[in-house]
Amino acid sequence: MSTSSEPxxxxxxxxxxxxxxxxxxxxxxxxxxxxxxVLMVAHxxxxxxxxxxxxGEAWYYSRSRQALWRxxxxxxxxxxxxxxxxxxxxxxxxxxxxxxxxxxxxxxxxCFYRKVEAGEGAVRLSLVDxxxxxxxxxxxxx
Amino acid sequence: MSTSSEPxxxxxxxxxxxxxxxxxxxxxxxxxxxxxxVLMVAHxxxxxxxxxxxxGEAWYYSRSRQALWRxxxxxxxxxxxxxxxxxxxxxxxxxxxxxxxxxxxxxxxxCFYRKVEAGEGAVRLSLVDxxxxxxxxxxxxx
Numbered sequence: 629m630s631t632s633s634e635p636x637x638x639x640x641x642x643x644x645x646x647x648x649x650x651x652x653x654x655x656x657x658x659x660x661x662x663x664x665x666v667l668m669v670a671h672x673x674x675x676x677x678x679x680x681x682x683x684g685e686a687w688y689y690s691r692s693r694q695a696l697w698r699x700x701x702x703x704x705x706x707x708x709x710x711x712x713x714x715x716x717x718x719x720x721x722x723x724x725x726x727x728x729x730x731x732x733x734x735x736x737x738x739c740f741y742r743k744v745e746a747g748e749g750a751v752r753l754s755l756v757d758x759x760x761x762x763x764x765x766x767x768x769x770x
Numbered sequence: 771m772s773t774s775s776e777p778x779x780x781x782x783x784x785x786x787x788x789x790x791x792x793x794x795x796x797x798x799x800x801x802x803x804x805x806x807x808v809l810m811v812a813h814x815x816x817x818x819x820x821x822x823x824x825x826g827e828a829w830y831y832s833r834s835r836q837a838l839w840r841x842x843x844x845x846x847x848x849x850x851x852x853x854x855x856x857x858x859x860x861x862x863x864x865x866x867x868x869x870x871x872x873x874x875x876x877x878x879x880x881c882f883y884r885k886v887e888a889g890e891g892a893v894r895l896s897l898v899d900x901x902x903x904x905x906x907x908x909x910x911x912x
Contacts, residue, residue: 664805
């Protein structure tokens with residue numbers, strides 16, 4: 629039997645073996661379970677992933693703050709997890725969530741509120757679905 | 771005027787200033803423009819992003835092969851780009867694509883063909899939307 633005919637466990641197996649990078653993280657994409665809109669791209673370490681699975685609410689790891697982070701702990705805008713999927717090489721997860729409010733710290737429903745416009749000359753951005761659900765200054769005041 | 775009332779250019783401006791990480795990459799999420807399904811998570815360096823914008827077809831950067839990679843160059847399954855969005859801190863892009871065939875090198879439409887199942891005891895995976903559109907052995911034969 630050639631090794632090429634062996635199933636690739638990581639890709640074809642049913643064992644969950646998330647492949648954390650050198651910083652101990654996997655990439656996580658969160659989409660709205662109802663609208664399928666991409667809400668945010670963030671990272672999870674092993675503990676964030678464990679808590680997300682155990683609690684059914686999204687936990688992330690903030691690279692800038694170097695801290696575990698329960699989504700919505702400040703804003704109240706938690707994400708209830710409907711489904712968790714993992715990709716072929718198990719270094720990215722996709723969570724389908726029911727968001728209660730905005731995903732973005734700027735107050736928007738999604739972090740992806742700007743579109744890349746390739747016209748004549750320079751590439752520019754334009755706003756799309758950019759209305760705010762809350763005022764970040766009021767929510768994240770110190 | 772306090773600095774806190776100044777608009778944050780990276781987040782609120784309309785200038786496209788992708789924030790590449792230490793390895794020169796941004797994260798890219800590709801979704802199917804018709805079904806909204808998440809197809810894959812990959813990376814783009816500056817050149818992959820430039821070519822994607824210029825050509826209207828998805829280019830990525832393969833970290834494992836350390837090479838620029840036109841999606842579909844081997845399989846023929848190119849991705850026509852319908853829209854490109856960028857997130858609040860400009861370190862992730864979301865592309866909505868019209869895929870011609872499979873996104874995943876395993877032959878599936880999406881790389882996310884396994885669901886994480888948290889039952890009693892160990893966390894396991896189960897297959898979902900896992901039918902193959904092509905036989906990877908036939909397409910990627912050497």
